[in-house]
Amino acid sequence: MTDLATHLPVLQVVVPLLLAPLVVLLRPRGLAWAAATAGSVMALLIAVNLAVAVLGGTDVRYELGGWSPPYGIALRVDAFSALLLLIVTGASSAALLAARRSIDAAIETDRQPLFYASWLLALAGLAGILVSADAFNIFVFMEISSLASYILVAGGPDRRALPAVFKYLIMGTIGATFYLIGVGLVYMMTGTLNLADMELRIHEVADQRPILVAAGFITVGLALKAAVFPLHVWLPNAYTYAPHAVTVFLAACATKVSLYVLMRFDFIVFQQNLAGHEAQFAAFLMPLAVLAILVGSAVALFENNLKRLLAYSSVAQIGYILLGVSMVTVAGLSAGVLHMFNHALAKGALFLAVMCLATRFSGLDLNQLAGAARRMPWTMAALVLAGLGLIGVPGTAGFISKWYLVTAALNEGPLGFFLVAVVVAGSLMAVVYVWRIVEAAWFATPATADGPGDEPAPREAPVVMLLVTWAVALANVFFGLVTGTQRELAERAAGALLGGAP
Amino acid sequence: MSPEQLILAALGVPLAGALLIGVSGRFSANLREAATLLTSLALIACVWSLLPGIYAGDRPATQLVEVLPGIDIAFRVEPLGMMFAALASGLWLVNSIYSIGYMRGNREKNQTRFYVMFAVSLAAAMGIAFAANLFTLFLFYEMLTLATYPLVSHKGDPATVRSARVYLGILISASLGLLLPAIIWTYYAAGTGDFTPGGILEGHVAGPAVGLLLGLFVFGTAKAAVMPVHRWLPAAMVAPTPVSALLHAVAVVKAGVFTITKVIVYIFGIDFLFSEPSSGWLFYAAAFTIIAASVVALRQQNLKRLLAYSTIAQLSYVVMAAAILKPLAEVGAAMHMLAHAFGKITLFFAAGAIYTASKKTELGQLNGIGRRMPVTMAAFTIGALSMIGVPPTAGFISKWYILAGAFQADNYLALATIIASTALNAAYFLPIVYAAWFRPDTTPADRAHGEAPFAAVLALVISAALTLAFFGYSAPAYELEAQLVRGQP
Numbered sequence: 001m002t003d004l005a006t007h008l009p010v011l012q013v014v015v016p017l018l019l020a021p022l023v024v025l026l027r028p029r030g031l032a033w034a035a036a037t038a039g040s041v042m043a044l045l046i047a048v049n050l051a052v053a054v055l056g057g058t059d060v061r062y063e064l065g066g067w068s069p070p071y072g073i074a075l076r077v078d079a080f081s082a083l084l085l086l087i088v089t090g091a092s093s094a095a096l097l098a099a100r101r102s103i104d105a106a107i108e109t110d111r112q113p114l115f116y117a118s119w120l121l122a123l124a125g126l127a128g129i130l131v132s133a134d135a136f137n138i139f140v141f142m143e144i145s146s147l148a149s150y151i152l153v154a155g156g157p158d159r160r161a162l163p164a165v166f167k168y169l170i171m172g173t174i175g176a177t178f179y180l181i182g183v184g185l186v187y188m189m190t191g192t193l194n195l196a197d198m199e200l201r202i203h204e205v206a207d208q209r210p211i212l213v214a215a216g217f218i219t220v221g222l223a224l225k226a227a228v229f230p231l232h233v234w235l236p237n238a239y240t241y242a243p244h245a246v247t248v249f250l251a252a253c254a255t256k257v258s259l260y261v262l263m264r265f266d267f268i269v270f271q272q273n274l275a276g277h278e279a280q281f282a283a284f285l286m287p288l289a290v291l292a293i294l295v296g297s298a299v300a301l302f303e304n305n306l307k308r309l310l311a312y313s314s315v316a317q318i319g320y321i322l323l324g325v326s327m328v329t330v331a332g333l334s335a336g337v338l339h340m341f342n343h344a345l346a347k348g349a350l351f352l353a354v355m356c357l358a359t360r361f362s363g364l365d366l367n368q369l370a371g372a373a374r375r376m377p378w379t380m381a382a383l384v385l386a387g388l389g390l391i392g393v394p395g396t397a398g399f400i401s402k403w404y405l406v407t408a409a410l411n412e413g414p415l416g417f418f419l420v421a422v423v424v425a426g427s428l429m430a431v432v433y434v435w436r437i438v439e440a441a442w443f444a445t446p447a448t449a450d451g452p453g454d455e456p457a458p459r460e461a462p463v464v465m466l467l468v469t470w471a472v473a474l475a476n477v478f479f480g481l482v483t484g485t486q487r488e489l490a491e492r493a494a495g496a497l498l499g500g501a502p
Numbered sequence: 503m504s505p506e507q508l509i510l511a512a513l514g515v516p517l518a519g520a521l522l523i524g525v526s527g528r529f530s531a532n533l534r535e536a537a538t539l540l541t542s543l544a545l546i547a548c549v550w551s552l553l554p555g556i557y558a559g560d561r562p563a564t565q566l567v568e569v570l571p572g573i574d575i576a577f578r579v580e581p582l583g584m585m586f587a588a589l590a591s592g593l594w595l596v597n598s599i600y601s602i603g604y605m606r607g608n609r610e611k612n613q614t615r616f617y618v619m620f621a622v623s624l625a626a627a628m629g630i631a632f633a634a635n636l637f638t639l640f641l642f643y644e645m646l647t648l649a650t651y652p653l654v655s656h657k658g659d660p661a662t663v664r665s666a667r668v669y670l671g672i673l674i675s676a677s678l679g680l681l682l683p684a685i686i687w688t689y690y691a692a693g694t695g696d697f698t699p700g701g702i703l704e705g706h707v708a709g710p711a712v713g714l715l716l717g718l719f720v721f722g723t724a725k726a727a728v729m730p731v732h733r734w735l736p737a738a739m740v741a742p743t744p745v746s747a748l749l750h751a752v753a754v755v756k757a758g759v760f761t762i763t764k765v766i767v768y769i770f771g772i773d774f775l776f777s778e779p780s781s782g783w784l785f786y787a788a789a790f791t792i793i794a795a796s797v798v799a800l801r802q803q804n805l806k807r808l809l810a811y812s813t814i815a816q817l818s819y820v821v822m823a824a825a826i827l828k829p830l831a832e833v834g835a836a837m838h839m840l841a842h843a844f845g846k847i848t849l850f851f852a853a854g855a856i857y858t859a860s861k862k863t864e865l866g867q868l869n870g871i872g873r874r875m876p877v878t879m880a881a882f883t884i885g886a887l888s889m890i891g892v893p894p895t896a897g898f899i900s901k902w903y904i905l906a907g908a909f910q911a912d913n914y915l916a917l918a919t920i921i922a923s924t925a926l927n928a929a930y931f932l933p934i935v936y937a938a939w940f941r942p943d944t945t946p947a948d949r950a951h952g953e954a955p956f957a958a959v960l961a962l963v964i965s966a967a968l969t970l971a972f973f974g975y976s977a978p979a980y981e982l983e984a985q986l987v988r989g990q991p
Contacts, residue, residue, distance in 0.1 A: 391678075393644060394637065394640055394641045394644065394682075395641055400569070400570065403570065403573075403686065406683070406686045407686065407689075407690055410686075410687070410690050420683055420686075424678065424679050424682075424683055425679075427678055427679075428675050428678055428679050431674050431675065431678060432671075435670070439663070439667075443655065443658065443663050480569070481567050481569055481575075482567070483569060483570055487570070
């Protein structure tokens with residue numbers, strides 16, 4: 001067993017990657033789902049083990065085939081990647097556990113094995129990004145996860161997903177290409193692809209123009225993939241028209257992984273090595289973060305489709321994460337990293353609840369959901385609980401990261417007060433858009449009262465789906481009260497990023 | 503039970519009661535009402551058995567969970583919170599008796615939801631009363647807002663929902679937008695948010711920032727309805743009358759002025775605030791609210807709206823008394839919370855009884871109603887006299903202490919404000935009393951009516967008796983609140 005434990009970093013990728021082609025062969029109904037879910041849960045267990053190992057002391061390193069870098073491929077799991085691995089595998093597992101009935105309804109039986117295989121590939125790709133210590137491997141895994149998620153988004157019955165995914169594909173490819181150009185330039189100047197080596201060598205050539213160009217390409221490319229405002233335009237439609245289960249998975253983690261790469265590259269390779277990069281980074285990203293919070297929330301105020309509303313809320317939430325990061329202080333970075341975790345919990349639970357709603361309602365416009373709470377009280381209660389987390393009401397996980405964010409902002413002096421005002425304004429808008437859902441579900445009466453035929457059966461979502469939704473919703477409260485583990489991971493991640501050690 | 507367990511029981515009993523009420527409501531209305539009364543009796547037992555210890559100087563405390571280092575959910579009983587909890591739990595029983603009469607008399611829908619949310623609101627009020635720090639207080643403050651929303655929007659028609667949205671919108675946006683930043687600022691500056699006798703902010707905040715922070719606290723606590731965050735109170739008048747009583751007397755507005763008083767006494771410290779000129783504006787804001795709200799009340803034609811504006815003025819009495827920043831005035835603030843609660847709950851009970859018996863809501867319809875509903879209008883008269891501050895009613899006692907505090911501070915503007923508002927109170931309450939007793943009855947014969955259902959009348963007799971009793975028997979309350987300023991740990 002100890003033998004196996006040393007291989008955990010690579011197993012994190014290998015398990016879903018190898019399971020994917022096997023799943024394609026599993027034709028009997030339900031078997032593909034079972035295999036994919038088992039693989040995802042196994043990945044979650046591996047992630048938990050890795051997190052325990054990281055919490056216990058040092059980062060976990062792994063050399064593929066025993067070849068030491070720079071010749072071989074190195075994998076490395078530190079506090080930051082361990083936390084993100086928990087988010088990714090957790091979101092995937094929760095979505096798969098809950099989603100069987102939803103996917104049955106959305107995708108024909110004979111195409112399901114392919115769908116689940118793509119899912120596992122996306123999972124493998126995201127996990128691969130997180131364990132890689134090598135800029136080029138990150139690109140490879142990024143492409144794997146992106147291509148797989150294009151398939152996932154387009155896999156549903158909604159034809160509107162096709163133009164959405166085309167936009168996603170084009171913008172995602174531009175982002176990845178920008179990243180590749182940047183990595184290529186850095187490789188040209190330093191002769192290495194290993195992030196740790198890059199950090200050591202880059203300051204010799206730090207004043208060279210190709211490095212500065214590389215920094216620009218990498219930052220913008222990854223910001224595109226992370227849907228940083230104003231590069232977010234691919235996100236709302238992709239989330240809205242994707243199958244509900246896919247939305248749960250991607251909304252909880254996809255953009256966060258891109259942000260992870262952005263932060264790792266910028267803080268470990270560029271920060272402290274490029275003169276003035278710190279100030280540039282903050283001056284470039286902080287206004288975007290502020291705009292993301294304000295514009296994203298404002299659009300969500302007027303959005304009428306539940307999934308689009310939540311998607312725009314995601315744009316705003318990415319702004320919160322980025323706001324913390326752009327302060328370039330330990331407190332700010334901790335807040336940002338912590339918000340990744342807490343937002344994944346809240347959004348995951350919200351989209352799970354949406355999935356539950358979608359099993360009984362044909363449309364997800366707010367006016368179509370009138371009276372939903374009477375038909376599905378448990379689903380709507382979970383949705384409200386998660387909504388409170390999204391707002392950041394004390395007692396939920398969302399509050400913890402907002403608290404960190406505000407405290408970090410207050411350290412910034414006069415500018416801090418403005419940032420606090422932005423966070424407060426964003427939270428207030430969150431109150432309003434969450435409240436619109438509540439009001440529609442609880443207090444509105446259906447416009448077409450009991451029309452024949454289109455009246456959905458007055459019953460709750462399938463039990464398993466509901467149980468998973470509630471588990472994640474309650475996790476919002478649990479992690480709002482018991483905060484030790486994720487705080488330690490986030491603070492250590494922030495310390496490592498600013499300390500420069502990989 | 504040990505005092506620590508009693509604290510948790512005071513929180514747990516209403517929540518367990520809510521469950522019980524919800525389950526029993528499926529079977530029988532009588533069973534459900536029995537559960538409500540039983541729960542409120544159990545709560546009274548829990549809360550009131552804490553009293554002797556507090557008199558003796560004990561301050562039982564218990565911690566539930568530590569959320570972040572230095573930020574925890576913890577409870578600690580001190581005189582002010584003890585008084586609020588004792589008041590809320592006691593009036594809940596009276597209010598429950600009244601609710602039974604009112605809700606049945608008006609054949610309201612969704613009665614089970616009503617009683618369940620009422621119990622949840624009481625649990626939130628207990629949490630506010632016993633909170634040991636700002637974080638815990640905020641948690642339960644928000645819970646109270648959310649739990650009262652279904653009560654305010656009880657009727658469920660579009661106009662009601664619109665008003666209830668104003669209620670929720672103002673309370674939530676003020677608390678998240680102003681109160682929460684103030685709390686975070688406090689934790690950030692002082693490193694703690696624990697309620698500590700003498701305050702925690704001295705030496706950590708200075709100059710104009712003190713006035714700004716105080717402003718965030720006062721306007722963030724919109725439940726205290728200091729102008730201009732008072733609009734939710736008239737809007738909430740769409741609620742059934744027992745809910746109005748809950749809002750105005752039992753829990754909600756009391757939670758607001760309680761929070762402000764507690765913040766002034768235990769977070770800022772009255773000596774620190776008194777020495778800081780930038781905090782002076784609060785007194786003027788409160789004085790302005792008293793006069794302005796009284797003038798607005800003068801022009802109201804709807805009985806419940808008039809009472810709402812009267813509440814806004816009376817709440818600012820408490821805030822103004824607290825803002826005088828002298829020991830006697832702080833005691834006066836605490837006493838006025840009690841006195842106003844007794845008087846105002848009587849007035850609302852009477853207004854609701856009138857509505858139940860006759861569907862009358864406007865002042866012009868009340869001519870001669872004293873002869874049809876003598877018990878109700880006698881109680882109304884007592885409540886009105888208490889609002890004006892005429893002996894032998896509760897209002898006289900608390901005004902006495904506030905005035906004494908104003909003398910202690912040589913604050914003659916406070917004297918003038920109180921005198922002016924007393925005149926205004928008399929000007930809008932006495933005509934109602936006069937019309938009810940001495941004008942000829944104009945009710946058409948086919949709409950003849952007598953008193954409201956027995957349970958409602960019983961409740962308003964009890965609350966009127968309390969209003970009178972407090973005049974002669976306020977010493978225990980004074981003794982309790984005197985500990986507040988004697989700086990006992």
